[in-house]
Amino acid sequence: MIQLIGLKRDVKLEVREKFSVIQKRCEKFTKSLKEVCDEVVVISTCNRTEIYFNAKDHDDAMVNKVFDILGWDINLKNYTFHYKSNEVIKHLMDVVCGFNSLILGEDQILAQVKEAYEIALNSKTVHRDLQRLFQTAVTCGKEFRTKSSLYKIPVSSSSIAVNESRKRGIKRFMLLGFGEVGQLAAKYILSSGFEVLYIAVRNPKVVDIEDPRVKVIHFDERIKNYDDVDCIISCTSAPHCVVRKDNLPQKAMTIFDLAVPRDVEEEVYNMENVTVYNIDKVSSIDDKNRKRRKDIMIENRCIVDKHIKEFMDWQKIQSISGEIVNLKKCGEKVYKKRYKTFKNKRHTKDNEKLAEVLFKSTSDAFINRAIDVLKEEQLKGSAEDCMKIIKKIFYVAE
Incomplete structure (x- = not known):
């Protein structure tokens, strides 16, 4: 039976980060979960952690096994949901099209779902049911974005952070991390007027931007350059805080923490003249195109329903596959x-x-x-x- 364990929509950031799975550990956990499931795919982003799996057992004991393997606190179980069969299919199709995102219609989730599926493929933890489900979901997401033309009004935590900083007249930036979120943030900063952009990464060779205003530095050099910027956008995959009160200059500064677990320590929030936006605060900012995106998405809901039916029909046929072989x-x-x-x-x-x-x-x-x-x-x-x-x-x- 196809199943899903995920976090409820209203769970606060403080709880969500206790369930987060660091990207570089996804493959390890995926393989560990495969020992108790027939198939498994792990999706872990700044706003969601979801475990898709296929297993004969579908009771609380199965949920407890997943919690145990991932090292999750069983006392936090009430913050999660456990979907089965058709609920899982509908949920994934909604997710991949942006219906379930905190930022409605955000354009990162399709790539994130695809990446999670590819990790599972490489780890050999999907074969029939989940393989077909995720292939259908990715196809659904692509068709939905193309036919609805949502790509013409893209939105993400990165775009909202950069737009908010522009409203404050900020022109001097520092990016911590250059993964998918960091690359998007850099793209939005480069698309408009700015004076300087520091990009702090562990491996400076991964950044290929030819602009004299862009300075690529090693991650360990970030602190000595804080005084030269007015805004820090942090989006690392570190399991610990990387922006600390003791390292920040005594000046007005805006900080966007787009990471889960959080990159910015609690003490920074109480600093004078420092404004911190965590991922929940960023997601709550009502961008000007929200209603327009919502209307477009509702108009194109039939695309999602079509792919849900397509997968369910495939499942029904699979149930008689043995008889087809006999025939x-x-x-x-x-x-x-x-x-x-x-x-x-x-x-x-x-x-x-x-x-x-x-x-x-x-x-x-x-x-x-x-x-x-x-x-x-x-x-x-x-x-x-x-x-x-x-x-x-x-x-x-x-």
Whole structure:
């Protein structure tokens, strides 16, 4: 049974970060979960942690196993939900199209879901059901964004952070981290007027931006350059705080903490002249295009429903896959028996007559059996339903 353990929508950041799975540990946890599940995919972003898995067991004991493997506090179980079967399918399709994002219609989630699926593929933790589900979801997300033209009004935590800083007249920035979120933030900063952008990373070679105003520095050099900027956008995958009160200059500063777990320590929030936006505060900022995106998404909801039905139909067919295999085996028996006869008599004078006899014999093998079944069902009083099926199978050949 396909299942999902995730965090409820109204869970606060302080609790969410206790469930976060650091990106570089996703593969390790995915493989560990595979020991108790048939299939598993782990999605972990700044706003969600979701474990998709396929397992025979679907009770509380199974949930407890997942908590234990991930090192989650079982006392926080009430902050999570446990979906099964169709609930999971609908949820993932909504997620990949941005319906369930804190920032409605945000354009990062599709890439994040795709990345989680690729990690599972590389770890060999998906094969049939979850593989098909995530392939369908990614296709759904792409079609939804293309046909709804949401890409023309992109929004993300990065774009909101940069737009908010522009409202404050900020032109001197520092980026901590250059993953997907950091790259988006850099893109938005570069698209408008700014004086300087420091990008602090562990490996400066990963940044390839040719602009004299952009200074790529090693992560350890960030502190000595704080005094030269007015805004810090932090989006690392560190499991600990990287922006500390003791390291910040005594000056007005705006800090956006887009990471989960948080990059900015609590003491920074109480500093004079320092304004800190965590990911929840950023997500709550009502950007000017929110209503427009919402209307467009509702208009294109039919795309999501189409892909939900497509996957559910595939599941129904899979439930009879064993019988389909058996039918093919029966067909092989019929033709192989007659092919053997043909091989033994292929040198006879009248090959056309032999072919006619063999073809008729093949036809009779199925027609005679259908007639026998129809007679049996007539005696039971259910010949009408039986005849409908027989017509679908045989009358198409007319």
